[in-house]
Amino acid sequence: MDILLKVGDMWVRRRASPDPAALAAVSRLTPATVITGASEGLGFALALRIAREGRTVVLLARTPDALAEASAELSACYPAATVIAEALDVGAVDAPDRLDELLAKHGLYLDVLVNNAGIAIGGNFTDLDPEKLDELVATNVGAVTRLTRHYLPAMRARARGGIMNLASLAAFAPGPWQAPYFASKAYVLSLTAAIGGECAGEGVRVCAIACGPVETRIHRKMNASNAFYRALLPSDSADRMARIAWRSYRMGRRVVVPGIVNSVLAWTIRAMPFELLLPVIDVLMKPRAESVPQADKRRVRLGGATFAAHASGQTASAEKAST
Secondary structure, three states, X not given: OOHHHHHHHHHHOOOOOOOHHHHHHOOOOEEEEEEEOOOOHHHHHHHHHHHOOOOEEEEEEOOHHHHHHHHHHHHHHOOOOEEEEEEOOOOOXXXXXXXXXXXXXXXXXXXXXXXXXXXXXXXXXXHOOHHHHHXXXXXXXXXXXXXXXXXXXXXXXXXXXXXXXXXXXXXXXXXXXXXXXXXXXXXXHHHHHHHHXXXXXXXXXXXXXXXXXXXXXXXXXXXXXXXXXXXXXXOEOHHHXXXXXHHHHHHOOOEEOOOHHHHHHHHHHHHOOHHHHHHHHHHHHOOOXXXXXXXXXXXXOOOOOOOOOOOOOOOOOEEEEOO
């Protein structure tokens, strides 16, 4: 452990007072790091980063096949790590209870929670599927809130462990054409920062990671691959973001905006009045039609949920994403 991590650990634990009963309750159990949305993208990159330390890692995602592949790759890369994978929709109301059962089955307790699972929806707000909107709120807002509330009290009692919540640079501003996603990340950032203040010095790390664009499938899932922000804003690899996120969490940082460009953007966004900010973001986020063969074109409705219609009938989508 280098000097910065040692200093960070001392700062995080400056007022720590663990409850002996809480420590005794887990004395015969193995601490586990639970990562939601861990089958791909940033979630999987974080799992790789954490597993290399030989930790016990629990991978959660909705897609069993992708989860099985991720688990197998993780075990092959880091045989010293214990890897457990479980198909679970963290947006479900009973997700904490089901996770408790999984941990108890394997003789584990939750030491670190990484709330990475998220749903991305792109398009004109009035064209979005109401059911997909409910699913987004349940996953991006409800799951983060529910899992954090469920596991944080025991962490505070033990004066150890922590929670990493994946927010986004999108959390700092309203986002036309991706309005629900931007709003959900603003909630995650605000909630995490506030809880981190309440837990300050108790030995529990509470960290929000506000990444800029990351090279994952989330942009395609929001039908945003051709939006101007993809060309103008630099994208980072999931591996680099995972490395920065995990190190920042271990140092005890509360809100992390990785990268100089992203940090400057975050400060600029917060300083600009909405009257100036919204038109800029509107231009950056507004979907642009792809150039498609004439024979394959049906209609192109710029600004709607369907912005490039091909013979496949592609429309605005909402899928489980990893950031």
